[in-house]
Amino acid sequence: MSPARPQIFLVRHAESVHNVTKDFNIRDPGLTQVGHEQAAALEASFPDLSSVAVVITSPLTRAIETTLDAFGSILPGGNNLILDPYLQERSDLPCDTGSPISVLKERFPSFPDGVWSSLAGNASELDGDDWLEKKGDYAADDESVTKRAEKVRKILWNVAQNIQQAQKEEDKKAAEEREDLKTSIVVVTHGVFMKFLTEDETIDLPKAGWKDYYVEEADKFDGKGKRIPVKRSPPCRQNPPHLTSNTTRSPEPLNP
Numbered sequence: 001m002s003p004a005r006p007q008i009f010l011v012r013h014a015e016s017v018h019n020v021t022k023d024f025n026i027r028d029p030g031l032t033q034v035g036h037e038q039a040a041a042l043e044a045s046f047p048d049l050s051s052v053a054v055v056i057t058s059p060l061t062r063a064i065e066t067t068l069d070a071f072g073s074i075l076p077g078g079n080n081l082i083l084d085p086y087l088q089e090r091s092d093l094p095c096d097t098g099s100p101i102s103v104l105k106e107r108f109p110s111f112p113d114g115v116w117s118s119l120a121g122n123a124s125e126l127d128g129d130d131w132l133e134k135k136g137d138y139a140a141d142d143e144s145v146t147k148r149a150e151k152v153r154k155i156l157w158n159v160a161q162n163i164q165q166a167q168k169e170e171d172k173k174a175a176e177e178r179e180d181l182k183t184s185i186v187v188v189t190h191g192v193f194m195k196f197l198t199e200d201e202t203i204d205l206p207k208a209g210w211k212d213y214y215v216e217e218a219d220k221f222d223g224k225g226k227r228i229p230v231k232r233s234p235p236c237r238q239n240p241p242h243l244t245s246n247t248t249r250s251p252e253p254l255n256p
Contacts, residue, residue, distance in 0.1 A: 006160040014038040014208040016062040038208035039069030053182035058087035078111040085131035089190035092134035149196035160215040
């Protein structure tokens, strides 16, 4: 049995305090009550939670809270969770600037130590200052953000390859008889950075909205993280009825 192509669910964080107050000087704000409701609704309507192999999220508080509200039930003790500073929002405003790891540990005490040292294998990233000071890889200019998005696409491709390799190993153990194969990747990030990540200026998901993708096959991958074609664009069914949801778009490939 050929391994399934891992599916990527790109998720926008739920409503944050600064989205409502328009006070962009709040450092690393959390979710509003409505935001928590949006994220909880996402858990209830997500297509297949049992298929999720890993959740990779921005380490900004609103993204972590969205992740816990929506996917906490499949992340016992923080297992299969990666905090990736590359996924943080684009700007260098206080609202888009993260909190020191010491503060995050106090806010999310249930996470094991491994979560705080996880950047797809780079154990020092969250302990550094660059991601907090918006410099180097994390600078807010277009060139830096474009390069950062490219690095995320490479990370996603590598994670997808690891998932497929694991499936091949399971095939040797009669994987066709298993019903619990985990082949999906969830990425929780931000509205503006999402445009760079997808190379799609038109993408504008609602809060706690999602859109799904496939990673290109290995023989078509150009080494630059440029090929992550869209599988489909579903309606954002996770939004509570009293909140605005987006409309269904026709599938379109991302530009290579």
